[in-house]
Amino acid sequence: MHRHRNTATVLSVLSMGLGQLYNRQFLKGILLLLVEAAGLLYFLPRLGEAIWGVVTLGDKPLHMEKIGGKMVPVADHSIQLLINGLIVLLIFAIFIWIYISNVRDAYRTGKHRDEGGAPASFKDTMHFTLDKRFPQLLLTLPGISILFLTIMPIIMAILLAFTNYSAPNHIPPAKLVDWVGFQxxxxxxxxxxxxxxxxxxxxxxxxxxxxxxxxxxxxxxxxxxxxxxxxxxxxxxxxxxxxxxxxxxxxxxxxxxxxxxxxxxxxxxxxxxxxxxxxxxxxxxxxxxxxxxxxxxxxxxxxxxxxxxxxxxxxxxxxxxxxxxxxxxxxxxxxxxxxxxxxxxxxxxxxxxxxxxxxxxxxxxxxxxxxxxxxxxxxxxxxxxxxxxxxxxxxxxxxxxxxxxxxxxxxxxxxxxxxxxxxxxxxxxxxxxxxx
The missing domain is CATH 1.10.3720.10 (MetI-like)
Structure with missing residues (x-):
């Protein structure tokens, strides 16, 4: 009785778009597969480094290294690592939200099929989005702007309170910044x-x-x-x-x-x-x-x-x-x-x-x-x-x-x-x- 919804849900969990392809929503499924591919290309080289940067705030203080036959100053910039890490993690949070929405969409469509209904076409989906979800669609860009221009600086300011980021001893790149908890x-x-x-x-x-x-x-x-x-x-x-x-x-x-x-x-x-x-x-x-x-x-x-x-x-x-x-x-x-x-x-x-x-x-x-x-x-x-x-x-x-x-x-x-x-x-x- 629940064959379609269960199968579509499992497939959408395995990969974005597979549940939609199973539900015969081919264009939507292909688009979601492309979104996941783009996400993997972006996060694979960055996510681990972002988590490392936020957790450690760097481990290399300013020192001289020989690069290309010349001695150049090299250092981990703790604040840049924190900012870059926050940006990557916020983008990852958006990606996870899209992934969860993909699973819910596949489940709802599969449930509709189990009840004897036909899956919505891409044209029907676009019409529904522009008609019933137009306010949410219009607010997407301002919402993303608020996330990165308002919420992220607030998170950054909160996190700095739990570090020792202050002059004269902990100003990067000359010195590293460390987490100090509630000190x-x-x-x-x-x-x-x-x-x-x-x-x-x-x-x-x-x-x-x-x-x-x-x-x-x-x-x-x-x-x-x-x-x-x-x-x-x-x-x-x-x-x-x-x-x-x-x-x-x-x-x-x-x-x-x-x-x-x-x-x-x-x-x-x-x-x-x-x-x-x-x-x-x-x-x-x-x-x-x-x-x-x-x-x-x-x-x-x-x-x-x-x-x-x-x-x-x-x-x-x-x-x-x-x-x-x-x-x-x-x-x-x-x-x-x-x-x-x-x-x-x-x-x-x-x-x-x-x-x-x-x-x-x-x-x-x-x-x-x-x-x-x-x-x-x-x-x-x-x-x-x-x-x-x-x-x-x-x-x-x-x-x-x-x-x-x-x-x-x-x-x-x-x-x-x-x-x-x-x-x-x-x-x-x-x-x-x-x-x-």
Missing amino acids: TFNDLLSLKTWSHTFYGVFTWTVIWAIIATVTTYFGGLLVALLIDQKDIKFKGLWRTLFIVPYAIPQLISLLIMRNLFNGQFGPINQYLGYFGLGGLPWLTDPFWAKVTVILVNMWVGIPVSMVLILGVLTAIPKDLYEAADVDGATPFQKLRIITLPFVLFATAPVLIMQFAGNINNFNVIFLLTNGDPVKGDYQYAGATDLLVTWLYKLTLTQSKFNMASAIGIIIFLVVASLSIWSYRRSKSYKEEDMIQ
């Missing part, structure tokens, strides 16, 4: 020279993310409520004025702000001096530098929240406010019972996104303070550095790639965990009624 994480969290910096920067990152999110969100809410009042005239003008800081590229506005807050030559301290107030060390004192980045972030971030909340306010049914007026509700009661629940329901996902974005808010910190002022007891970090800017310094200026990768993994775990947890607890996720 990098252990050093980051327990070794005093690193752990003191990590916990200090991590604490400031959390404080910064909370303050930056709260100030920009509720600042935008306040501005939106003021503009939305009936007695306010020229509302379009006010909206335009408040959106200007966001419309200007951050690179320009933040560099201008950096000059404005300059302790010696900045206009802000000069204006304070005119009133006899004296200047403040806006960017050179650790406390005032943190205050400065929070204030500047409010300038940049409040317009975004304002525009978002203005859109929500226009969607709130006016009859709710009319009913509240009839019941004698005060403006504060209407704000608490009607406005805030609607606004928070609609903007909760965006609020969570803003919090996650502020944890990784590279632009404000890097362009305004560059993470400074310097702290002598910190390892390559300043008083205003976030984890993401510290990661940047470790990578681009100190070549501590393994430590930077470990920090990147921790950032991802923190952001993903907090975002998922807070979003699942929000009413937007639960789809509850906004008015309880």
Whole structure:
């Protein structure tokens, strides 16, 4: 009873296309045989070397060898071996997926034959693919691009955290890179020279993310409520004025702000001096530098929240406010019972996104303070550095790639965990009624 499906499945396991040939799908079978032949030609000389490169990261440090009568430097480049190995293994994973799909296709066709049906012709298969599977077919190329341009670099960054890839002792090709397991994480969290910096920067990152999110969100809410009042005239003008800081590229506005807050030559301290107030060390004192980045972030971030909340306010049914007026509700009661629940329901996902974005808010910190002022007891970090800017310094200026990768993994775990947890607890996720 199951003769066709069993035979087709066994043959397709032995070789791609054999099951299709058995099912009398000759053109499809020939194409799959060609795919397997191409795969064998590609993988036979490469797969073993790729696995060896990923597992060992090379075994020949830089040395001189005599090649063609000349002494030339020869070495295994650990990072190139890792990258090349990952590429080959990802292509092999795609090949395995095609192989499994080939087996499933042969089984389904054989089952159809056992039930008395005729195998689909190549023309029928193409028609079905272009009709029913067209979205998947169209997404194939972007999917492959994401696999190699997004997923592979992420895998690469994760793997580097488990190596000793860092200056000055393990930078190829002069030196080999080795797998060290969780040693990098252990050093980051327990070794005093690193752990003191990590916990200090991590604490400031959390404080910064909370303050930056709260100030920009509720600042935008306040501005939106003021503009939305009936007695306010020229509302379009006010909206335009408040959106200007966001419309200007951050690179320009933040560099201008950096000059404005300059302790010696900045206009802000000069204006304070005119009133006899004296200047403040806006960017050179650790406390005032943190205050400065929070204030500047409010300038940049409040317009975004304002525009978002203005859109929500226009969607709130006016009859709710009319009913509240009839019941004698005060403006504060209407704000608490009607406005805030609607606004928070609609903007909760965006609020969570803003919090996650502020944890990784590279632009404000890097362009305004560059993470400074310097702290002598910190390892390559300043008083205003976030984890993401510290990661940047470790990578681009100190070549501590393994430590930077470990920090990147921790950032991802923190952001993903907090975002998922807070979003699942929000009413937007639960789809509850906004008015309880």
